[in-house]
Amino acid sequence: MIIIKSIIKVLSLPLVVVMVLAGLILRLTAHLSAYVVGPFLLFILLCTGYSVIMQSWQDVFLLLLIGGAVFAAYFSSAILIGWTESAKSGLLAFLYS
Numbered sequence: 309m310i311i312i313k314s315i316i317k318v319l320s321l322p323l324v325v326v327m328v329l330a331g332l333i334l335r336l337t338a339h340l341s342a343y344v345v346g347p348f349l350l351f352i353l354l355c356t357g358y359s360v361i362m363q364s365w366q367d368v369f370l371l372l373l374i375g376g377a378v379f380a381a382y383f384s385s386a387i388l389i390g391w392t393e394s395a396k397s398g399l400l401a402f403l404y405s
Contacts, residue, residue, distance in 0.1 A: 317403055324403065327396035334389045338382075345382055349375060 352375040359367040 320399055320403060324396060324399045327392055327399060331389060331392040331396060334385065334392060338385050338389060341382075341385075345378060349378060352378070 352371055356368055356371040356375070359365075359371060
């Protein structure tokens with residue numbers, strides 16, 4: 309049983325490397341996209357405020373939809389980062405057991 313567990317631990321090392329690289333790439337992408345997404349969401353917010361003042365409700369709805377979609381995409385990237393981190397920590401816990 310110990311030999312099989314040792315073989316599985318050796319085979320899980322590439323998975324740990326893949327998870328570390330995936331987490332690094334996802335975090336780097338999220339941080340770099342924040343420089344684009346932040347001003348874009350601010351622009352959407354300002355356009356929504358202008359549309360509310362001008363009482364153009366169809367534009368308000370569309371702008372809120374666009375803002376919500378961008379926010380949902382950014383939130384889903386945070387969930388992916390969390391999943392990769394938890395998978396990496398689970399694999400490392402298995403390696404050290």
